Amino acid sequence: MLGPRTTVVHATVNPHLTLLGSTGTRVCFCPTTERDLADGIGPARLLKDHGSPLCLGSDQNAVVDLLEEARALEMHERLFTLQRGGSRRPSLVDALTVDGHSSLGWPEAGRLEVGAVADLVEVDLHSVRTAGTVAAQAVYAATASDVRTVVNAGRVVVRDGEHVLGDVASLLRQAIEPIWRDA
Numbered sequence: 001m002l003g004p005r006t007t008v009v010h011a012t013v014n015p016h017l018t019l020l021g022s023t024g025t026r027v028c029f030c031p032t033t034e035r036d037l038a039d040g041i042g043p044a045r046l047l048k049d050h051g052s053p054l055c056l057g058s059d060q061n062a063v064v065d066l067l068e069e070a071r072a073l074e075m076h077e078r079l080f081t082l083q084r085g086g087s088r089r090p091s092l093v094d095a096l097t098v099d100g101h102s103s104l105g106w107p108e109a110g111r112l113e114v115g116a117v118a119d120l121v122e123v124d125l126h127s128v129r130t131a132g133t134v135a136a137q138a139v140y141a142a143t144a145s146d147v148r149t150v151v152n153a154g155r156v157v158v159r160d161g162e163h164v165l166g167d168v169a170s171l172l173r174q175a176i177e178p179i180w181r182d183a
Contacts, residue, residue, distance in 0.1 A: 007103045009057065010034060012042040021050025026103045028055045031072030036062035041076040048091065055100040065144040067123075070096055074140070092139050122149035124161075 002023040009028045011020070020027065027047050034042065048054050056069040070092040078084055101110030101119070109117035123138045124130060124146045133141045150158035157164055165171060 004053075004102075005105075007055065010039060010042070011047065012040040017043065017046050017050045017052075020047060021052045025052055026055060026099070027052045028057045028103060029069070029073055029076075030057040030059050031069055031076050032062040032065075033059050035072065035076070041080045043080060044073055044077050045081065053099040053102065054091070054095045055103040056095045066096055067139060067142050067144060067146070070139050096139070118151055118154040120149070120151040121147055124148045 002025045004024040007026040007028050008020065010030060011027045012034050029042050029044060044054055056066055056073060058064045058066050058069050074092060098110035109119045123142045125133055125135065125138060127146050129143060130138060130141045130146055147158065148161050
């Protein structure tokens with residue numbers, strides 16, 4: 001069952017680092033949820049060093065913001081190792097892009113090259129959170145609120161920070177409120 005087609009989620013307490021890594025089993029961390037549930041800090045760097053590709057998830061238990069999840073992975077790693085820079089920026093970006101897409105079964109996405117699926121995200125580098133940063137620092141400063149454009153398989157789904165479906169918060173509220181009334 002273990003191997004590159006398997007992704008273990010929330011591997012915060014895992015004595016099987018060598019087994020997971022040697023089989024190329026992917027590991028998905030959801031740091032804000034793991035923090036919220038008091039599940040502990042996962043050994044991300046150790047798993048990666050043993051050969052497990054890392055990816056990030058946002059399962060809505062605490063917050064839905066993949067940039068925050070990437071930042072949290074680095075901050076948790078600092079707490080785990082008592083050292084800065086455990087997850088270098090390219091590794092965090094890979095966890096959000098190429099390794100994340102591969103974990104979902106889409107190895108043709110998550111990278112900028114000819115023939116790859118056109119999944120792109122534009123982040124505003126001039127907001128109150130990102131002013132003064134350069135693109136390489138965006139993963140440490142930006143939040144979901146700074147996402148200006150999202151292109152999925154070549155189709156624009158967010159333009160100027162607005163989803164093409166309209167006010168997503170209102171749409172979610174309209175969908176969820178009847179469920180609460182009927183519960």
